[in-house]
Amino acid sequence: MTDRTYKVFAAMDHLVEHQIASGLSLGIFDTEYQYKRPESAAAGGKLWWDPTELSADGDELMARMDFPLLSVALAYDGFSPFDTSRIAPVAQALPDFAESLHALEARDGRDPAGWKPTGPRQVLMRNATATKLDEGGKGLMRHLAHRIMRQAAEDGFRGIQIEGYHDSVTAGWSNPPLPFRGRLCRASMRGLGGGG
Template sequence: MPSDAPHAEWAKAIVTHSNAFGSPVWSVLWPDEMTDRTYTVFAAMDHLVEHQIASGYSLGIFDTRYQYKRPESAAAGGKLWWDPTDLSADGDELMAQMDFPLLSVALAYDGFYPFDMSRIAPVAQALPGFAESLHALETLDGRDPAGWKPTGPRQVLMRNATATKLDEGGKGLMRHLAHRIMRQAAEDGFRGIQIEGYHDSVTAVWSKPAAAVQGEIVSRINAWTWGVEDEKGEMVYMLRPSKQDCSKIYVTLKEQAAGQD
């Protein structure tokens, strides 16, 4: 996916909106404040999105016959019309304001070149429970880190953020991008891909991929039963009332994946 500024803004909007209003976790946690939280997360995602687009390993699907809703959008080749001061806009209105031809994204980066975690912190602050649940999945992963973590470039691809415009869902776009990125990673010499799945469809696609590769759920938590201890030693269930299974998945790439359709 090209790394120019408009595409980064569009990718941020798709990832933010789909997670806010389509996620079986976040949309359940804060149903009455998702518009405000959407704006907050969007503003915090610069590094997360830009780092992955700049890596050269992120993919996007564009509609070459997209019909623009506003002439100003057409003149600009696409435009995001969100107004962070408009807290009355609901999910459908925010969707309509995403007037650009990018439909779906699969963001990724080389695991040897990680995020600057200080610049990722605002995302975790805007989504309480996000960083904590990722840490839980990491802790529950019983594999020897020396057996899978990268020690150099082009070893392990990290998949972080899969999203499709909600009005384009059900068309197989996420699956298409997933299979394409597996093939591309294999061609580029990567031996594995790691991704966290907080949605059943993401987990299904990545844990049961094309025949040429092997997907494995290496750790899992349930949003309802998982909790963390507070300072008093009492359990806090940060992802309730969601009951979603959240998984960490590792895909082992094989040489023949490069030729898989």
């Protein structure tokens, strides 16, 4: 599991960089965070993982995350997709994830013309969300989701597309605050290891 974590982390560079560069991603930062090491403070935060140390467990990996980011919601403009040639490492590191995305697309009964973008600032693609494990259960993901909904509306987007693999993500996006509305396009992911 630790080896896979390192591989997935390394494979996600393009996905994360593309979404940060879009200017459409948001994060929640602890403004009173106390750094564990001076080198981390000098860099504005640092990850102290060693990909050769396969014996590290989840608690050890968490302890080596020395930065003030508590929760992140990554997004990009659907009219400016990822460079697909740079996504192959993600599929190699997480083959079930790639398979589940193809299955969701194949089982989506919506007419693509009704939701796929034909130009910029039409459909916001919400691609990843994560909250530090020890910060879970505080509503940070929901807060970011609602903020992104408001920001997307202000920016003129007509919709947001998100694939939810965790029940709390699906619940948060399926029941947005007014005036927004969520539409769940459920696709069974039995046998693929995903939510839907």
